[in-house]
Amino acid sequence: MAPTGIAILGSGIFAKEAHLPAIAAVGSSVVTLKAIYSRSEKSAAGLAADAQSALKLDSKPDVYYDAAPNANLDALLARPDIVAVIVVLPITTQPDIIRKALAAGKHILSEKPVAKDVASGLKLIEEYEKQYKAKGLIWRVAENFEAESGYQAAARAIKEGKIGKVIFYNARVVNYIDQSSKWYNTPWRTIPDYQGGFLLDGGVHTIAALRTMLPSSFKTLSGFASLNKDWLAPHDTINAVVQSADGSHGIVELTFAAPTTSRSERAFNGITITGTDGWLSVNQVKVIDGSRPVGGLRVTVVTAKRDKDGKDIGETEEIIDKETDGVPNELRYFIDAIGGSDNGLGTARGALQDVAFIQAGLTSNGTPINLEKLVS
Structure with missing residues (x-):
């Protein structure tokens, strides 16, 4: 061909x-x-x-x-x-x-x-x-x-039941954006003519990762948005509580307005998903391959061990490292x-759910928003 x-x-x-x-x-x-x-x-x-x-x-x-x-x-x-x-x-x-x-x-x-x-x-x-x-x-x-092998591996682990039924989750992204950043110094980002600024441009990534891993779609969101650095207008921070259609729920923290680099570096950024029989986390890591630092995702899967009577007797841990390969x-x-x-990956309707999440986070002001209705 x-x-x-x-x-x-x-x-x-x-x-x-x-x-x-x-x-x-x-x-x-x-x-x-x-x-x-x-x-x-x-x-x-x-x-x-x-x-x-x-x-x-x-x-x-x-x-x-x-x-x-x-x-x-x-x-x-x-x-x-x-x-x-x-x-x-x-x-x-x-x-x-x-x-x-x-x-x-x-x-x-x-x-x-x-x-x-x-x-x-x-x-x-x-x-x-x-x-x-x-x-x-x-x-x-x-x-x-959505296409990263790390997030796909995490999605498979959940689908295979390694952590049981998902019950709650959290995602944290605390970024420090300097005015000298190459990502800031493009005219369409410096003076954005769209809602959310960096929250829309970059925040959809985190929502897509959650959407890829969670077994159920987002249903309802309640949150607050704010602007904490004037040059990151119109908004730079969202804190939201969300419920999925299967009843599981989570907390999503997104900001590009960390006051110092250390606030970002020590934020323990990443995603954790907890189930009835264990939990998993996905974090960005750098692994040294010879003399070359390789960016990737580390998936940690922890599964509870129980005896025949259902008593906890410990846990097992699996580490899955995947080199960054989404693009x-x-x-x-x-x-x-x-x-x-x-x-089935990369559909426009899937990506629309990510935009809907950010839009709801920007406009909720504490009022619950039906995300399913928003995209329908």
């Missing part, structure tokens, strides 16, 4: 630092990067040069940008050798680009979040399902936490779906 011809739409940090390495990891026998699009020639050409180096290409991918009448986005989308596009653009820019690419008959892998809010996400999803899904066009949302995996799954083998 010939490799799938793809283009990257967008030339920012994540396109360079995550998607190019993912394309390299998946391999040229599976995908071929044919073109780069950005609003400006300079940014598109810069990523094309990076791509030639990272992918060891004989020549640079073709460059497309808005001011070129014969080499703009419309011209790129008209190319029959480009079967699919990876959309890595600002949150509020993506929906119209997705619509344009679908109308051109392209399969799409678009970066999370699926939209700036639930209403616009629902509208886009309904358009896709009514007009393009039946034509065989694949649209997946690139939520890399290459989501690309592999996307290409598989185009070829007719779909594992």
Whole structure:
């Protein structure tokens, strides 16, 4: 089978630092990067040069940008050798680009979040399902936490009953964002025109991880949001209590406003899920492979041991380490779906649940919000 011809739409940090390495990891026998699009020639050409180096290409991918009448986005989308596009653009820019690419008959892998809010996400999803899904066009949302082998391993452990029935859970993400951070110093993040700021852009990752592992969908949320650093407007912190459809419940703490780096470093960030017969945790770790630090996820699974009378007699512990691989995996799954083998990950409706959680956390102000109703 010939490799799938793809283009990257967008030339920012994540396109360079995550998607190019993912394309390299998946391999040229599976995908071929044919073109780069950005609003400006300079940014598109810069990523094309990076791509030639990272992918060891004989020549640079073709460059497309808005001011070129014969080499703009419309011209790129008209190319029959480009079967699919990876959309890595600002949150509020993506929906119209997705619509344009679908109308051109392209399969799409678009970066999370699926939209700036639930209403616009629902509208886009309904358009896709009514007009393009039946034509065989694949649209997946690139939520890399959902595709991480570590979170998938944790989900399997829960499904296999290693911790019994889930009864409660908690997720904690305490981040320190400095104004010199590369993630802050992009214009669309510095002055966000979407709800939640970093909470939407980054917070959906944690919700996606929970959604991937928990056996039941979120049902009701009550929480509070606040702004604690003016330059992280409109909000930088959410604390929420949530109940799942199966009756289990949890606490979710998300902030990008830690006052010092130590507050983040010593926060014990991660996710813990407790069941009737044990518990598991998932934490980010770095493992030294030779002289190279490798980022990954460590899943700790603790199972209660009981005698024939049900008396506790100890516990067993299993450690599962998985190297970070979410972005290459989501690309592999996307290409598989185009070829007719779909594992069900990366759906737009799944990603909409993550946006709904953040939106509810921002707007609840203590009032319970029905998350199932919100996404319906």
